[in-house]
Amino acid sequence: MTTTPVTVTVTGAAGQIGYALLFRIASGQLLGPDTPVRLRLLEIPQAVKAAEGTAMELADCAFPLLAGIDITDDLKTAFDGTNVALLVGARPRTKGMERGDLLEANGGIFKPQGRAINDHAADDVRVLVVGNPANTNALIAQRNAPDVPAERFTAMTRLDHNRALSQLAEKLDVPVTAIKKMTIWGNHSATQYPDLYHTEVNGKIAAEQVEESWLRETFIPTVAKRGAAIIEARGASSAASAANAAIDHVRTWVDGTPEGDWTSAAVVSDGSYGVPEGLISSFPVVARGGGFEIVQGLQIDAFSRERIDTSVNELVEERDAIQKLGLV
Numbered sequence: 001m002t003t004t005p006v007t008v009t010v011t012g013a014a015g016q017i018g019y020a021l022l023f024r025i026a027s028g029q030l031l032g033p034d035t036p037v038r039l040r041l042l043e044i045p046q047a048v049k050a051a052e053g054t055a056m057e058l059a060d061c062a063f064p065l066l067a068g069i070d071i072t073d074d075l076k077t078a079f080d081g082t083n084v085a086l087l088v089g090a091r092p093r094t095k096g097m098e099r100g101d102l103l104e105a106n107g108g109i110f111k112p113q114g115r116a117i118n119d120h121a122a123d124d125v126r127v128l129v130v131g132n133p134a135n136t137n138a139l140i141a142q143r144n145a146p147d148v149p150a151e152r153f154t155a156m157t158r159l160d161h162n163r164a165l166s167q168l169a170e171k172l173d174v175p176v177t178a179i180k181k182m183t184i185w186g187n188h189s190a191t192q193y194p195d196l197y198h199t200e201v202n203g204k205i206a207a208e209q210v211e212e213s214w215l216r217e218t219f220i221p222t223v224a225k226r227g228a229a230i231i232e233a234r235g236a237s238s239a240a241s242a243a244n245a246a247i248d249h250v251r252t253w254v255d256g257t258p259e260g261d262w263t264s265a266a267v268v269s270d271g272s273y274g275v276p277e278g279l280i281s282s283f284p285v286v287a288r289g290g291g292f293e294i295v296q297g298l299q300i301d302a303f304s305r306e307r308i309d310t311s312v313n314e315l316v317e318e319r320d321a322i323q324k325l326g327l328v
């Protein structure tokens with residue numbers, strides 16, 4: 001067993017995702033059964049007491065791998081020496097709020113967090129942004145952390161990826177383990193493009209095993225609008241499945257993707273597949289040697305091209321909006 005604990009910072013720790021996430025991190029599901037973790041919980045002052053309650057419950061679990069918990073509303077303390085930063089807390093969209101207002105409100109959160117990560121985090125810090133709008137919040141944080149290698153900032157589309165696996169497995173009546181090379185392209189929003197033209201089910205292309213009408217009229221909208229469907233059904237946004245996807249994302253990032261498969265993550269574009277350089281967009285990625293690499297050389301048909309462009313254009317608009325607001 002490694003003896004030096006890894007410091008994991010979770011923002012929005014008193015929220016619903018925080019509650020579903022922290023116990024799994026402390027039990028070793030994020031970094032494996034041999035790695036002790038020290039948790040740093042960041043909350044706004046009004047929610048620090050609730051975070052303290054969660055910390056009491058964490059203590060009551062007597063997790064052997066939990067080396068300590070700090071709770072704070074101070075950014076420097078939260079990110080001091082952090083190795084893994086899970087940026088979950090965000091300003092939700094409320095009635096009457098325009099997209100620009102949402103980006104501005106989140107800029108007030110992710111700009112200072114990016115700076116604090118830049119100034120205080122460990123040299124090997126890895127950042128996963130979960131709080132919405134996740135891709136653009138990640139871009140704000142990344143651009144405000146110029147000393148941290150850009151590829152350490154990612155945003156979460158693993159939940160969309162997992163949703164796509166599950167929908168396809170149900171349609172074809174196969175276990176999810178029969179499915180490889182699923183891809184989510186673009187933004188974690190309703191414009192995202194879940195792509196079945198490269199996905200393999202038992203070694204054969206998935207798009208050739210389903211009706212085109214199902215793929216276009218059922219599969220894509222079901223995956224892309226699943227978040228809204230959960231909110232409608234639960235009266236609250238997805239929490240346990242979002243926490244699960246965050247665990248999957250970091251675990252894959254650290255451990256690597258299995259041979260012959262890939263996953264989806266929103267990473268800084270290097271211009272691959274016509275996605276403007278610097279945007280944080282979802283791609284098919286493999287994880288190797290502790291980093292994500294965009295899968296190269298896939299043929300993109302006209303239908304997929306249009307779908308990818310639509311989602312990427314939305315990201316371009318969000319980037320332009322945050323530039324105008326002086327957030328990056």
Ligand SMILES: NC(=O)c1ccc[n+]([C@@H]2O[C@H](COP(=O)([O-])OP(=O)(O)OC[C@H]3O[C@@H](n4cnc5c(N)ncnc54)[C@H](O)[C@@H]3O)[C@@H](O)[C@H]2O)c1
Nearest residue numbers: 012014015016017043044047089090130131132156159242
């Ligand atoms: N990327 C995805 O796939 C995905 C999936 C589900 C939810 N989400 C998003 O994750 C975010 C969190 O969801 P939730 O259900 O846990 O929300 P929640 O409202 O239950 O919790 C959010 C928490 O963040 C805290 N917070 C707000 N501003 C903060 C700040 N500046 N610093 C630290 N903490 C702060 C709040 O006090 C609150 O406790 C939302 O933006 C949601 O839309 C993303």
Ligand SMILES: O=C(O)C[C@H](O)C(=O)O
Nearest residue numbers: 132226227228230237238
């Ligand atoms: O919180 C939301 O708006 C939805 C969430 O991003 C989800 O995909 O479940």
